[in-house]
Amino acid sequence: MKVKLMKIKVLGNGSYGVVHLGKIVTPVYNQIYAVKSINEYYSSFLRKEKEILLKFFGCPNIIQCYGGFTSFEQGQGEVYNMFLEYAPEGSLLDLMNKYGGKIPENDVKCYTQMIFEGLLDVHERVLIHFDLKPG
Numbered sequence: 282m283k284v285k286l287m288k289i290k291v292l293g294n295g296s297y298g299v300v301h302l303g304k305i306v307t308p309v310y311n312q313i314y315a316v317k318s319i320n321e322y323y324s325s326f327l328r329k330e331k332e333i334l335l336k337f338f339g340c341p342n343i344i345q346c347y348g349g350f351t352s353f354e355q356g357q358g359e360v361y362n363m364f365l366e367y368a369p370e371g372s373l374l375d376l377m378n379k380y381g382g383k384i385p386e387n388d389v390k391c392y393t394q395m396i397f398e399g400l401l402d403v404h405e406r407v408l409i410h411f412d413l414k415p416g
């Protein structure tokens with residue numbers, strides 16, 4: 282089945298692509314996603330990110346990934362896209378910027394709990410990523 286995605290607006294930019302608010306228009310799902318995209322040629326990191334996120338499918342405190350696909354876009358050629366659960370408040374940094382650097386205390390409690398529970402999910406699914414060099 283051919284899926285048609287409409288990119289509504291840019292949500293932000295990261296090291297591995299631009300993130301759009303996206304909506305599937307065919308078939309009529311009307312489902313909203315965050316869609317992270319990058320030129321197919323540079324997509325290896327984004328594909329890796331997708332593989333890692335898919336290991337946490339079903340974890341309520343980790344942004345869900347629903348897979349990826351390649352599209353052809355005018356002026357850009359082949360683009361790799363990753364479907365993510367849309368977080369209406371954006372990232373923690375977005376939230377800090379919104380409140381001028383000071384997130385209200387009640388929200389801090391709530392986000393801290395989400396972060397710890399998310400970390401617990403990571404440990405439970407036994408994904409340990411060592412990024413440190415010995416010595």
Ligand SMILES: Nc1ncnc2c1ncn2[C@@H]1O[C@H](COP(=O)(O)OP(=O)(O)OP(=O)(O)O)[C@@H](O)[C@H]1O
Pocket residue numbers: 292293294295296297298299300315317344365366367368369370371372375
């Ligand atoms: N799932 C999402 N829902 C809503 N907004 C998002 C989502 N993912 C990313 N964004 C927005 O897009 C921006 C870029 O996200 P991205 O994940 O590409 O990079 P990052 O994690 O912020 O930075 P880096 O890739 O450098 O570590 C975020 O700062 C946020 O504003």
